[in-house]
Amino acid sequence: MLTIKKIAEMAQVSRTTVSRVLNDSGYVSEEARKRVLAVIEETGYVPSQHAKSLRTKKTKVIGVILPKLSTETSGRIVNGMNDVFQEHGYQILLTSTNLDVQKEMEYLRLLKSRQVDGVILIATNINSKLKEEINQLNLPFVAIGQDISGVSCVTYNDYEAAKAMTELLIAKGRKNLAFIGVDESDRAVGYDRKQGFIDAIKKHGLLLREEWMEKGKFDIESGYEAMKQIIHKAGGGPFPDAVFGVTDRIAIGAMQFLREKGLQIPKDISVAGIGASEISRFVHPPLTTMDYENEKAGQQAAQILLEQINTNKEREKKVKLNYRLLERDSI
Amino acid sequence: MLTIKKIAEMAQVSRTTVSRVLNDSGYVSEEARKRVLAVIEETGYVPSQHAKSLRTKKTKVIGVILPKLSTETSGRIVNGMNDVFQEHGYQILLTSTNLDVQKEMEYLRLLKSRQVDGVILIATNINSKLKEEINQLNLPFVAIGQDISGVSCVTYNDYEAAKAMTELLIAKGRKNLAFIGVDESDRAVGYDRKQGFIDAIKKHGLLLREEWMEKGKFDIESGYEAMKQIIHKAGGGPFPDAVFGVTDRIAIGAMQFLREKGLQIPKDISVAGIGASEISRFVHPPLTTMDYENEKAGQQAAQILLEQINTNKEREKKVKLNYRLLERDSI
DNA sequence: AAATATTGTGGAATCGATTCCACAAACATA
DNA sequence: TATGTTTGTGGAATCGATTCCACAATATTT
Incomplete structure (x- = not known):
């Protein structure tokens, strides 16, 4: 050599x-x-970078922990981060947990052993063990998507976005709203968005029907199934005139079922999602959704991380990003 | 420390x-x-992994060079690779060229300096300089998507896939086929698929109309524009009864334009793409396309690379993957 | 011409691990 | 008891860079 x-x-x-x-x-x-x-x-x-890193303690590598590789959201976030990191000569070391919480911790350690200059975690479910692991990580760190106490976070305004979307449905004259969420262990998507929905319903004095609130799992199929359940429970009685899925894919799955049932969107029932997935533009009718501008989240997180790296200060910086309504024909 | x-x-x-x-x-x-x-x-x-790597000359990191982060195809390929690498304790160091050929070479060097144990390049345009750089890289190496002489490659059967799709359109009774490709400097997507199309037309004794062959740029918008051009050129004269886009997005863009023009798909005109993008299932009508099974490509590439790493032999292994037709309502 | 300031270069320690080798202790065998 | 074998441990070199320090060669000032 x-x-x-x-x-x-x-x-x-x-x-x-x-x-x-x-x-x-x-x-x-x-x-x-x-x-x-x-x-x-x-x-x-x-x-040799290794010899260099050994001496200088800098690797110019950022560890990124994703819940799942190759989802649209992950892709966009990583893209945003990459813009910023590339400019500053940093590389991204990718790890994917495939939604295995155990692996999240494993990877935190692994990244530390590789002496990455910083870590960005795209978070889904946060438990106390993981929090502890993060706190004693002692490395520049930023979380995206979930608010974790004690560390810098870039989060979306899930509560307000869900509330705004629900109010939009109500403003359109809908009164019987159904809801398809996800498990509440995902605080941002599961809990916050649900609360936004509930509070909007209450604020406008509408009836909150527990039996019209189902849980899905982020994919189109589960949206389809959840919608089926809701319709099944409604039976011959009162019928929802709108359904709000907490992700686009869930909403699209719901649309699929509704179409099969011969229902017209939005004439008979409105559908709305969150996420501004590319696909949302091309389903029929185009889906009303919220754009979270994931690239921006990635960029912001990268910038905050670089700041931490360069100043050596471990400030706890919280950034909450705005959402942007994309109103389309599905409502 | x-x-x-x-x-x-x-x-x-x-x-x-x-x-x-x-x-x-x-x-x-x-x-x-x-x-x-x-x-x-x-x-x-x-x-410390650095100290260790310095001594052992092994990093357990694989460098991956993508043309573009966060496209569906890239995501799937990386996903497939990750399955295999994860199992063997390897990490992925991601770099994205954003379609800048200069950067491809830059990153090859960079990855070498980081002493990655191997490199996977998801290739688009290959020029001779890059080939040279690869050949003197002297590292386990696998290319995906394009055939490069002298190194291991995992490629798709672009020629046959395009030919088969074209013949399917012909079998459906279509005689006036339009084509939207991409620049031929992308040998696999630009050249091979076009040849497949041309050869199928010739084989069946149909008329090959140069004026109905346009070029797009991988995105939906460019498919829309290309379709517009074709229709414009057709004017009041003979009109295409089928259009084949070399990617799903191009085909979907074409569909958009056709719908705006008031044409019925597939009654007035058939549309077909390649890629089996998720979105192809949910456009209206669902798009007929070819599934390339990108995850498999990623897995295969990873396996070949690991083999090279473990045996220390630099065999030139060529794998050509099969395609799978997904016939849907658009034809 | 002597004293001082400025530049260019190499020696050697250092980073944090691995690994060869030598040695010592414990045990088994003749 | 003398000899040989198996185990356990530590010393020291090594990997490939960076960087402090000392020194030498010039250049500049008195």
């Missing part, structure tokens, strides 16, 4: 001088510099 | 012994082992 020592020999200078050329530090005569650069060019020498 | 030396002191053994406990190598008395493990548990010590 090509090392700094060999290069030094070939250029007839010392290792120190080569290092100086590489890092633009200290005094190097123009002549020596030229010779070194020539040899580097010639040999294609690339300094 | 916690080092092996400190642990050794605390456990009252030598550094060597700690290392042996960590790596299950050499003789360690039960007593010494217990003490060491206790201290490690207590302190939460995690060995």
Whole structure:
């Protein structure tokens, strides 16, 4: 393997001088510099990052923990982060937990052992053990999506977004609202959005029907099933005239079922989701949804992390992002 | 920082012994082992991967170069790779070129400097410079999506897939086929698929109309524009009764334009794509497309790479994956 | 011409692990 | 008891860079 020592020999200078050329530090005569650069060019020498990191304690690598690779949301967030990190010469080391909470902790340790300069966690379910692990991580850290006490977080305004969407449905004259959520262990998506829905219903003095509130699992199929349940429970009695799915995919699954049932959207029933997935534009009719601007979340998180890295201060910074309503024909 | 030396002191053994406990190598008395493990548990010590890699020349990191983060295809491929790598304790270091060919080379070097154990390139456009860079990379390497001479590749059967799809349209009784491709510098998507289309047309003795062959750019908008051009050129004369877009998004863009024009799909005109994007199932009508099983491509590439890493042989292995037709209502 | 300031270079320690080797202790065998 | 074998441990070199420090060679000032 090509090392700094060999290069030094070939250029007839010392290792120190080569290092100086590489890092633009200290005094190097123009002549020596030229010779070194020539040899580097010639040999294609690339300094070992490991040796460098060992010495400098900096790796220029950011660890990112995703709940699931290749979901649209993850992709967008990572994209946003990448914009910022790339600009500053940082690489992303990706890990995916596939929704396994145990792995989240495992990866935190792993990333630490790789001496990443910082960690970004795209969080779903937060338990106290994980919190503890994070707090004693002692590394620049930012969470996205969930509010975790004691660390910097970039979160969405889930409560307000859900409330606003529900109020929009009500403003459209809908009075019998159904709801499809997810498990409340996901505080942001499961709990906050549900509360937003409930509070909007209450605020407007409408009837909150527990039997019209179902749980899905983030995918289209579960939205379909949940909708089926709701319709089943409604039986021949009063019937929902709107359904709010906490994710686009859930809403789209619901739409599928409704269409099969021969119901017209939005004439018979309105449908709304959250997430502004690309697919939401192309279903029929186009789905009304909330854009969370995930790229921005990624960018913000990256910026906050870089700030932490550069200032060495571990400030607990909280950023709550805005949502943007995309009103389309489904309501 | 916690080092092996400190642990050794605390456990009252030598550094060597700690290392042996960590790596299950050499003789360690039960007593010494217990003490060491206790201290490690207590302190939460995690060995530095850099020091380790410096010594062992193994990083357990695979560099992945993507053309674009967060496209559905990339996501699926990375997902597939991750399945395999995770199982073997490898991490993925992600880089994205955002379609900048210059960056592809830059990242190859960068990954080398990080001493990744191998590199997977999801290729789009291959020029000779890049080929050269790859050949002198001297690292386990696999390309996905494009066939590059001299290195292992996992490719799709683009020619046959496009030909088969075209023949399906012909079998449905369509005779006036339009085509929306992409730039041919992307050999697989741009050139091979186009050839498949052309050869199918010729084989069946149909008329190949150059003016009905347009170029798009992978996104929905460009499919829309390309379709507009084709219709414009057709003017009042003979009119296409089918259009084949080389990606689902292009096809969907075309569908959008056709619908706006008041044309009925598939009554007036058939539409087909390639890629089996999720969205293809939910447009109206559902799009006929080819499933390339990208996860499998990622898995295969990962397996081939691991083989190269483990055997140290640099065999040039070529895998061509099959396609699967998904016939839906758009034709 | 002597004293001082500025530049360029190499020696050597260092980062945190692994691993070869030598040695010592414990045990078994003749 | 003397000898050989098995185990357990630590010393020290090593991986490939960075960086402090000392020194030498110039250049500049008195």
